[in-house]
Amino acid sequence: MMRFWLWRVLPALVGMMGALVAGTEYAVARPSHRTADVAYVPATDTAYSPTRHRLDVYTPKQQAATPRPVVVFIHGGSWNSGSKDFYSFIGRRLAKQGVVAVIINYRLAPQVRVPQMADDCARAVAWTAAHIQDYGGDPQRLFVMGHSAGGGLAALLTANNALFQRWGLPRNPIKGAILDDPAGLDMYDYLQKLEYPHDEQYLVPFSKNPAVWKQTSALYHLSAYTPPFILFIGGETYPSISSSSARFRERLQALGHAPQYTVLPGKKHIPMVLQLYWQHNIIYRQLLDFVGS
Numbered sequence: 001m002m003r004f005w006l007w008r009v010l011p012a013l014v015g016m017m018g019a020l021v022a023g024t025e026y027a028v029a030r031p032s033h034r035t036a037d038v039a040y041v042p043a044t045d046t047a048y049s050p051t052r053h054r055l056d057v058y059t060p061k062q063q064a065a066t067p068r069p070v071v072v073f074i075h076g077g078s079w080n081s082g083s084k085d086f087y088s089f090i091g092r093r094l095a096k097q098g099v100v101a102v103i104i105n106y107r108l109a110p111q112v113r114v115p116q117m118a119d120d121c122a123r124a125v126a127w128t129a130a131h132i133q134d135y136g137g138d139p140q141r142l143f144v145m146g147h148s149a150g151g152g153l154a155a156l157l158t159a160n161n162a163l164f165q166r167w168g169l170p171r172n173p174i175k176g177a178i179l180d181d182p183a184g185l186d187m188y189d190y191l192q193k194l195e196y197p198h199d200e201q202y203l204v205p206f207s208k209n210p211a212v213w214k215q216t217s218a219l220y221h222l223s224a225y226t227p228p229f230i231l232f233i234g235g236e237t238y239p240s241i242s243s244s245s246a247r248f249r250e251r252l253q254a255l256g257h258a259p260q261y262t263v264l265p266g267k268k269h270i271p272m273v274l275q276l277y278w279q280h281n282i283i284y285r286q287l288l289d290f291v292g293s
Contacts, residue, residue, distance in 0.1 A: 032095035040127035058091030058101040067138035069291040072102040076148025079205035080109040100137035109205035114216045122163040129173040147273040151182025155218035181272040188214040230260035234267035
């Protein structure tokens with residue numbers, strides 16, 4: 001699916017890129033405002049993590065006549081690594097283009113498993129729906145976005161309404177999802193095969209229970225009422241990501257609402273997220289149309 005060591009070097013790659021273009025980043029930051037480390041789970045909650053139950057909100061500094069669309073970004077990292085702090089460039093780029101961006105943390109393996117990660121992400125989205133008006137965002141135009149493992153979680157939140165009903169929301173607040181080289185769309189199939197080297201590592205976040213694999217795979221929660229998706233797949237990504245994304249697309253087509261589906265020739269898995277450093281790439285262009293910015 002993805003090479004474990006790549007996610008260990010991703011923070012360094014992002015840091016190097018930021019250092020090389022620090023002047024550009026400063027210029028991009030000026031049109032936006034960051035509210036950092038907002039808790040989306042009460043400190044009194046027995047599951048509360050002071051570092052993982054946090055999110056950052058990026059807002060355009062320029063006032064708007066009407067509330068802006070909102071995108072909640074969920075980071076990847078093989079379900080056992082990653083941090084919102086690596087992805088400030090996504091928050092800045094979205095805010096510069098008129099979108100209120102929310103970049104979240106969530107708990108990771110081995111401390112928790114994917115059902116708890118999905119629950120954390122649902123709580124972050126629920127917090128956003130309840131509070132984003134205070135930041136100039138429109139809760140009626142709330143979208144999720146994710147790369148790699150974060151893409152799988154974003155898809156699961158969009159398709160599985162029960163994740164929000166658990167927290168008292170009668171309706172799923174998500175209006176659509178942007179998936180960037182998503183992993184984990186069909187872990188039920190993937191973990192039955194274990195056909196790639198080191199695949200056993202994913203039994204830690206997903207457990208050895210096939211019922212959990214299906215429960216946490218967005219493919220098995222899709223329905224005719226699922227909100228729309230746009231998918232971006234690297235032309236040189238991992239075979240498991242390209243094949244599961246193709247099955248995901250076919251399932252949506254069978255349900256009557258085919259997603260926007262773009263394969264980016266020559267792109268590998270990590271560059272699929274690193275390209276979001278540049279404001280005018282194809283993902284942002286399609287995203288802005290999708291969210292109505």
